[in-house]
Amino acid sequence: MTVTSRVGAFAGFAGAFFLLAGGALAADKPASGAKLLTPAQARACLAQKDTLHAREGEVRKDKVAIDAENSTLNAEKASLDSEKSTIDAERAALERETFSLQAAASAVDRASSSAVDEVNARVVARNARSQAYQAKRIAHDVKVTAYQNKVTTYENRMTAYNTKAEPLQALRSDYEKTCENRSYDEKTLGKSKTKP
Numbered sequence: 001m002t003v004t005s006r007v008g009a010f011a012g013f014a015g016a017f018f019l020l021a022g023g024a025l026a027a028d029k030p031a032s033g034a035k036l037l038t039p040a041q042a043r044a045c046l047a048q049k050d051t052l053h054a055r056e057g058e059v060r061k062d063k064v065a066i067d068a069e070n071s072t073l074n075a076e077k078a079s080l081d082s083e084k085s086t087i088d089a090e091r092a093a094l095e096r097e098t099f100s101l102q103a104a105a106s107a108v109d110r111a112s113s114s115a116v117d118e119v120n121a122r123v124v125a126r127n128a129r130s131q132a133y134q135a136k137r138i139a140h141d142v143k144v145t146a147y148q149n150k151v152t153t154y155e156n157r158m159t160a161y162n163t164k165a166e167p168l169q170a171l172r173s174d175y176e177k178t179c180e181n182r183s184y185d186e187k188t189l190g191k192s193k194t195k196p
Contacts, residue, residue, distance in 0.1 A: 037184040045179035052168075052175055059165045066161055069154055076147055083140055090133050097126050 109115045
């Protein structure tokens with residue numbers, strides 16, 4: 001059974017999207033000539049900024065969990081690939097031994113019981129190795145199936161993450177258009193506030 005993974009592609013998309021959506025929310029000095037926000041606009045901008053910070057925190061937390069899961073899946077895939085290489089090498093050795101035994105069986109002196117016993121002992125040993133190989137191959141296939149199920153679960157989490165992260169960019173864009181780099185008169189809000 002072949003181990004395949006789309007984990008890297010999903011992780012790359014998530015990383016690129018998060019970099020696009022991420023960033024600091026600190027407002028710079030107001031642009032010269034920028035119009036002051038009304039008290040209602042200033043309150044709305046402050047609420048929008050708080051919402052944006054909270055959503056970014058949630059998305060960042062989800063991304064940390066997804067990145068950890070991606071690392072675990074990559075390590076598991078590397079282990080499965082290594083195990084498969086070992087199993088493939090054992091299969092190749094068994095095939096060589098089978099051809100060698102066929103040649104020995106056709107060339108054995110059937111009149112010599114010791115020669116026949118020697119070939120039979122090699123066949124018994126080869127059969128035992130073959131059974132061990134089959135058990136390892138079956139166990140490996142079970143691990144691969146479990147790994148592929150984990151990859152599917154990971155991909156579903158990535159889809160959910162992207163669904164959650166995509167609106168964040170629109171929220172950020174709206175905040176930047178309506179609030180960023182705009183000043184307001186602190187006295188009109190009735191308490192000391194920094195600009196949104």
